[in-house]
Amino acid sequence: MSEYFKGIKQIEYVGKGSKEQLAFHYYNPKEIIGGKSMEDHLRFSVAYWHTFTAEGRDMFGVESAHREWNKYTDPLDKALARADAAFEFMSKLGVKYFCFHDRDLVDEQETLRETNKLLDKVVEHIKGKMKESGIKLLWGTANLFAHPRFMQGAATTCDADVYAYASAQVKKALEITKELNGENYVFWGGREGYETLLNTNMELELNNLAKFMHMAVEYAKEIGFTGQFLIEPKPKEPTKHQYDFDVANSYAFLQKYNLDKYFKFNIEANHATLAGHTFQHELRYARINNLLGSIDANMGDLLLGWDTDQFPTNVYENVLAMYEILKNGGIAPGGLNFDAHVRRPSYEDIDLFYAHIAGMDAFALGLKIAHKIIEDKVLEDFIEKRYNSFKEGIGKKIVEGTTNLKELEDYVIDKKVSLPKSGRQEYLENIINQYIF
Ligand code: XUL
Numbered sequence: 001m002s003e004y005f006k007g008i009k010q011i012e013y014v015g016k017g018s019k020e021q022l023a024f025h026y027y028n029p030k031e032i033i034g035g036k037s038m039e040d041h042l043r044f045s046v047a048y049w050h051t052f053t054a055e056g057r058d059m060f061g062v063e064s065a066h067r068e069w070n071k072y073t074d075p076l077d078k079a080l081a082r083a084d085a086a087f088e089f090m091s092k093l094g095v096k097y098f099c100f101h102d103r104d105l106v107d108e109q110e111t112l113r114e115t116n117k118l119l120d121k122v123v124e125h126i127k128g129k130m131k132e133s134g135i136k137l138l139w140g141t142a143n144l145f146a147h148p149r150f151m152q153g154a155a156t157t158c159d160a161d162v163y164a165y166a167s168a169q170v171k172k173a174l175e176i177t178k179e180l181n182g183e184n185y186v187f188w189g190g191r192e193g194y195e196t197l198l199n200t201n202m203e204l205e206l207n208n209l210a211k212f213m214h215m216a217v218e219y220a221k222e223i224g225f226t227g228q229f230l231i232e233p234k235p236k237e238p239t240k241h242q243y244d245f246d247v248a249n250s251y252a253f254l255q256k257y258n259l260d261k262y263f264k265f266n267i268e269a270n271h272a273t274l275a276g277h278t279f280q281h282e283l284r285y286a287r288i289n290n291l292l293g294s295i296d297a298n299m300g301d302l303l304l305g306w307d308t309d310q311f312p313t314n315v316y317e318n319v320l321a322m323y324e325i326l327k328n329g330g331i332a333p334g335g336l337n338f339d340a341h342v343r344r345p346s347y348e349d350i351d352l353f354y355a356h357i358a359g360m361d362a363f364a365l366g367l368k369i370a371h372k373i374i375e376d377k378v379l380e381d382f383i384e385k386r387y388n389s390f391k392e393g394i395g396k397k398i399v400e401g402t403t404n405l406k407e408l409e410d411y412v413i414d415k416k417v418s419l420p421k422s423g424r425q426e427y428l429e430n431i432i433n434q435y436i437f
């Protein structure tokens with residue numbers, strides 16, 4: 001078997017002082033933070049599509065990277081080589097999870113039957129690799145957006161044959177996710193949205209989408225797949241308006257169609273910002289509704305405004321994200337999946353290591369700092385006091401739902417209502433800086 005990443009040894013923790021860059025400066029997998037190892041807190045995962053399948057093509061140019069493992073013309077040879085490279089990479093990096101779309105593993109063939117046959121062979125091979133390395137599958141999904149048949153959606157298409165094809169793809173993706181003991185299954189809306197309402201029956205499309213998800217839940221029960229179902233919201237791109245806009249909007253959809261007990265959310269930082277939210281907002285909204293399932297750890301570029309899927313090297317953002325994860329009691333059975341790709345000019349194989357190391361170190365820092373902020377109750381004490389007026393008197397009655405508009409009017413009618421306490425935003429931002437730097 002070929003070695004693809006020659007000259008790269010196991011990536012180890014060397015600590016902050018070292019100048020070695022093929023090493024971790026903050027991510028120390030076995031280090032205990034708040035009673036749990038960093039590795040168990042963070043549950044890092046490598047995204048098969050960005051790291052092993054894609055090669056740096058963008059809207060304006062062809063592939064900039066040429067990966068040795070993708071050079072084969074025979075589809076089985078290529079798929080097996082890609083899997084070998086993936087497991088060599090993940091083992092050297094020390095990441096314990098990966099995620100895939102069905103079409104990342106193998107190229108699509110003439111018929112679904114042929115593609116599925118090829119998939120079975122590769123899944124068997126991957127199963128062996130997983131056993132050998134101890135690397136596990138965080139989640140599987142189906143690619144229902146790349147092939148032109150899905151140009152107008154998959155579960156929200158205008159064409160019943162396309163809908164059937166997408167359903168069959170999900171059936172198979174569920175089977176292979178179960179076969180590989182996947183801990184979750186993700187639905188990202190891909191092209192489930194519209195370009196113009198002039199040609200769109202929105203009601204039918206949303207009803208069909210809900211039926212699609214119900215069928216997946218049913219089939220999972222039938223085959224004994226017990227992983228967590230996740231929806232990954234994104235407001236736009238590739239479609240102008242995606243149906244799974246953000247957590248709040250998708251939660252309304254889940255509730256309307258009685259799907260809320262089966263789904264949680266896979267929240268992606270760059271999707272949050274495209275929706276006009278902070279990453280922390282989406283995490284918080286999911287967390288307080290007990291819907292925080294997993295994370296696509298990346299970041300966007302605020303000046304570009306599209307889904308740039310960059311490695312999450314912004315420590316400040318990661319502190320706030322880890323704050324939500326810790327307050328959630330952890331992220332398992334979800335994890336932190338690097339749905340991120342190297343910049344097109346970073347085309348050498350070694351850049352794949354530098355990029356993941358950068359994301360892992362920045363999230364390790366986020367974990368350590370967020371843990372301290374929570375331990376010292378920096379925000380908790382402040383927030384607790386900020387809402388003191390709801391603990392007694394009329395405030396208590398409001399919280400308990402034992403008052404009414406008439407009583408509230410009586411309460412204030414002759415009262416001189418003073419200003420609420422200062423929000424102290426800058427004071428708090430300064431304290432957070434003191435924890436970070
Ligand atoms: C696309 C995206 C996907 C999903 C899986 O923006 O994030 O890669 O994570 O389909």
Ligand code: CO
Pocket residue numbers: 188232268296339
């Ligand atoms: Co994603």
